[in-house]
Amino acid sequence: MKGHKVTMLGTGLIGLFYTRTLHGQRNRDRVHVVYSRSQERADAFARENDVPNTSTDLEGAIAHPETDTVVIGLPNDLHLEAVELCARHRKAVLCTKPLARNAAEAKQILDIAEGAGIFTGYLEDLVYTPKTLKAVQAVQAGQIGTVTWARSRETHPGPHSAWFWDATQAGGGAVIDLGCHCIEIIRSYMGKGNRPVEAMAWMDTLVHPIEAEDNAIALIKFESGAIGQFEVSWTFRGGMDLRDEVAGTEGTIWTNHFLRTGFEIFSSGDGGGYVAEKAETSSGWLFPVGDEVSELGYVDMFSDMFDALESGRAPRETFYDGYVVNAVMDAAYRSAKTRAWEPVELFEWRGGATNRIAKTMESHDGQIVIKRELLPDGRSKLILKDPASGDFTDRIVAG
Amino acid sequence: MKGHKVTMLGTGLIGLFYTRTLHGQRNRDRVHVVYSRSQERADAFARENDVPNTSTDLEGAIAHPETDTVVIGLPNDLHLEAVELCARHRKAVLCTKPLARNAAEAKQILDIAEGAGIFTGYLEDLVYTPKTLKAVQAVQAGQIGTVTWARSRETHPGPHSAWFWDATQAGGGAVIDLGCHCIEIIRSYMGKGNRPVEAMAWMDTLVHPIEAEDNAIALIKFESGAIGQFEVSWTFRGGMDLRDEVAGTEGTIWTNHFLRTGFEIFSSGDGGGYVAEKAETSSGWLFPVGDEVSELGYVDMFSDMFDALESGRAPRETFYDGYVVNAVMDAAYRSAKTRAWEPVELFEWRGGATNRIAKTMESHDGQIVIKRELLPDGRSKLILKDPASGDFTDRIVAG
Amino acid sequence: MKGHKVTMLGTGLIGLFYTRTLHGQRNRDRVHVVYSRSQERADAFARENDVPNTSTDLEGAIAHPETDTVVIGLPNDLHLEAVELCARHRKAVLCTKPLARNAAEAKQILDIAEGAGIFTGYLEDLVYTPKTLKAVQAVQAGQIGTVTWARSRETHPGPHSAWFWDATQAGGGAVIDLGCHCIEIIRSYMGKGNRPVEAMAWMDTLVHPIEAEDNAIALIKFESGAIGQFEVSWTFRGGMDLRDEVAGTEGTIWTNHFLRTGFEIFSSGDGGGYVAEKAETSSGWLFPVGDEVSELGYVDMFSDMFDALESGRAPRETFYDGYVVNAVMDAAYRSAKTRAWEPVELFEWRGGATNRIAKTMESHDGQIVIKRELLPDGRSKLILKDPASGDFTDRIVAG
């Protein structure tokens, strides 16, 4: 069982999570080189995570002869340069979310990578949470019928590093930081072939003294008529709230990834200690998760990436998906300014066509059945519409 | 302890719930006259609910000499006429939700009632659920700081009576039927004095073969900058989903009124039987509520109404509130057509003024503190913004 | 709608809860006289709860000419005397839980009340929570088949008044205080006619410097073979934990009465304020209930008591039930000493006989079917036992 040797770019929280995942359990892939702008941080990271090589030279780290894959865990404004170097050195490249600060930059990245023909993966971890993977499978099996609505909510009290708060480096605020997750979760439920057509968004800076939005809500209309909805916030209090909901014609799915996962602790505060990412307290009722890197999708994400790389197939999340996410966010940002729906502009759509959600059409005695309810006595109550007059009536029928 | 004698207009599901509430526990108010268009239904209702008098004459029922209060549980298009008759006979009148089919009709109702000087109450039950009452109290006490966002979700597989499905009688679809609840719940969290300024809505008829919308999402912007959000659906599968969420600068509140209330049954299907309003099955995992009329707010609602009537104060929910709800729904319907934000148009605003949500402004060494995180070693990590350059930096400080 | 005028004995927490219930909503019964050993406490109580009369004379309060019903909310060692006075003055009497400190004392109380022929009710509120009432109904309807096991858990950080901690006044510790609730909840699920036969208990004083037990676990075996289990504690941290579970041959029921009822607040601590009985904090994640007196069963309990009194029937919980509870607790206390199962000794059993839980007996090809599992391909896997050899085998069959 041979594994991969990886160059990790970045020593922030995301680089740490990625590395812990790769070095966790009995995994066979390892971080072999870590790059940071600061030698001190690179050294500390290497020491704490048992990484044999460090570098403060971006190109050198990428070109390192013993690694075959580069993982980008850098601020958003540095993704393009890093991908260019990967293309030059023909390394497989896995880039953290969002792919870029906007669709134009994402297109550049996509073009470079596709031009070079290198393997690319978009590290959208929340699409890979074990719950989401199984839920998407249930949707694809038809267990909830045709999807009509999906909600993705990602809120917490704000990111841990300074650059996130700087709209220039980041490309935006809570939408760029968190909305990118939500969009891909929603697309996964809608079906990747279901084109996002339009977006409408509200954004505001309510609490923090910054330029970027700290709260936003967006709606995304899909070709099938289904609607996606996301809520992101950097002002949420209570921890990190990651919840998704999907409704379909035959069912519904609710997932809670962080704050209510069947693990509850009450503590008077004795013992202290780390509870969970972005938890606000260490006393009172606490809601940790079992294994963060597994629950947040990192384990399944890297499994898919390396398995795809080895078998020559595309991973679940590609740079093209990252590009689509940026295009949806661009539409949302435009809508927040124009205060109206804005089209999602894509240079090309690779997903095919999706039919409109079909209306149920049952008839009874020449009338359209609007609803059928089972009564306690075993009979059914029908709500009927007369196709000629348009009148609605109730009728009780046997069976 | 003397109680009130009530004329109940309507024998549908809502009339039944109201009557069961009034006749429940050791309550001292009673339905004394029940009106239906059909004598047969009136008789059946009177028999099953122990009501001494029936009538198929609307004015006669309202004018009945032994009742002092009229409860309107009729289809939406009949509210105006009923209120006119109550005004004529100077009866206290409590009207089910929504007050009217649109704001113009609601204004007519309001004018008639205020002109006659009769006591009026708007029967918006979900504002009175015990959880909502206590949650609003917590908000008013400042336990979650300043409210930034409120979400109200009300979805189920569609209403039980034919007239709901007919846009002419009802005035609309899922928004008119369910959105009216959500708007008042949101207003209760925002503060009744916080003016709803604008609305944006998506609506569609996705599943049912009807003209009215069977799914809708709306955003409501308030004077404070806070945002309300509601989701309504007649195509939800899984029962009746009533959930509200509120976020504030110091906390958050989640309430679940129906499907997850700490009461869970698994049944192989033996025994059958009624589980809960709008439940879809009687086998597998079932989620009943303890006492529906209490949990859904009916008990507290009528207590407030009759206590208000006796003490000469306004109840928590007045006809003016009902009018505001209609005005917000009108804006939402307009927005669904114009595909842009629409102003909430009110003939007058009785709620006063509300300040914009205040931004937190802490400074450290001449820098603006964006975020403060407690580290495991007891020190704090500050994210700082330089007021001159606008640059963001991290800094670790003691304490 | 005429109501009852009540003499309330006791101004502690339980007297307060009872009075708030009677004076809550649009209830038609009222506390007319309140008795306390201290005039100061009686006056304060009367003022805060709008009670017209006070007394420090127990017999005078009971004999008050304008009241027809006496509610006993006194320490356990005073129940007998109070019931004697009610019998003498022929008042209906409702007594708080436990009925007495032990079965002998409970028998005295029962004999006095039955001898006088007065109406009696045993105020076991937790049997009357709306969830429990509906759950018992589901059990009686057969929705979970035959009950095999019931668990009742009542734990909190310890009672609020000094006398509870004094084994002489109280008759015991956590078992007497909390176990009495659990026993009646368990009996309600088992069927009141299902005789409790034996008890086994572990008790210990683990944390508090007292003589009485602060933790206990007991098992109760019923005539049907079903097993009851309760856990009580005065050392639980995290609030008041009231949960019941029932398992049957066709299903299961889980109820949570206090800490997880679909109402969740996160608060940084701003605003402070009362959250819920026995809550430990006012910051972090908090779990209030909507309407405590309703959720804890007080409303339905008094409705049943007064309805029973008016209609001449027995209430759901009688003094005989209280006596059985004491007899079960006596057996548990004996078992904690003998470290073995102890019989539940009853001077008479009024509940009839109950059959042993029936074993399922399906056969296939002359073999006994132990288990039938549906396979994904539509076939069934049978686990079979050969009646002759006693050997077990797997077999896959169609359908």
Added chain:
Amino acid sequence: MKGHKVTMLGTGLIGLFYTRTLHGQRNRDRVHVVYSRSQERADAFARENDVPNTSTDLEGAIAHPETDTVVIGLPNDLHLEAVELCARHRKAVLCTKPLARNAAEAKQILDIAEGAGIFTGYLEDLVYTPKTLKAVQAVQAGQIGTVTWARSRETHPGPHSAWFWDATQAGGGAVIDLGCHCIEIIRSYMGKGNRPVEAMAWMDTLVHPIEAEDNAIALIKFESGAIGQFEVSWTFRGGMDLRDEVAGTEGTIWTNHFLRTGFEIFSSGDGGGYVAEKAETSSGWLFPVGDEVSELGYVDMFSDMFDALESGRAPRETFYDGYVVNAVMDAAYRSAKTRAWEPVELFEWRGGATNRIAKTMESHDGQIVIKRELLPDGRSKLILKDPASGDFTDRIVAG
């Protein structure tokens, strides 16, 4: 990153789960040989799980020259023989739970393995669930103070293979099958050095036509005075219920491993499909888990086993632990017969000594403080015990 090559003994459900875990994600250890009594089952298993070698010869499979580790996934009565062969061929051996059918047999296994000096691991997966690992860490850090009570519940509708139901092959019923998990979970919370002293158990065969117990409850008393409690059942309806609870002097922990993990699906039944191990339905409300082999502890268990093997340390769960579990179960079985507490008999105790839980001893004005409650006005209410008279009183004090 070199991995291990494993001989897997057994192709039942447990062998499948083990193999899926080893072959899952980017794991570096692989099953290299699979043994079954039936060549057909071995071949099918090898094909479906990509295992290169099969065998129907137990010793041959164990002695296979290319494998270094043997995993025993056989019926309980075959563990001893398999361990003997592993000892003879000096292979590292990992044995599924329970280690043996009783303590005497477990002692034989232990002696053989220790005599041969081979590496041994006891495959008690539920101690390794990510939630349990983190919860045990929280306990060890003191976050809930001193543990006073732990409950472990494992119930489902009965095992999938015939041999489980045969008391001769299995060594017992639900206690042997499920209680072994519970005991080790409880010991993990109590501290492995906290000696289990006595056990008391109720067992019965309520529903299935078998000799072995299908329901049991047991109490286990530990040297510290703390009490463990487990409930096992083969007659539970609703899926597989795996819940643990721990109470301590400073807090509490609740974990739910299967039925309520923040993943909820409602399905009308369309799409069908596999939901979760031991789920009873594929319609209505369903509660899958994200990644079964991770959530159930298999991933962390094998990581610990192989990491321990490589680093020469003992794994978290050893054959000695398995022996202790059998000894506790033996005591429980004896207690079910004698109907009294029975000592846990151990040939030697390797865990050291544990102090009795300390009573809190705070004093105020020469009185013992029994309880301290914070009042809404900021003052405290003390419940005091006079050390001389033993009398209890309430007192309100500042602060």
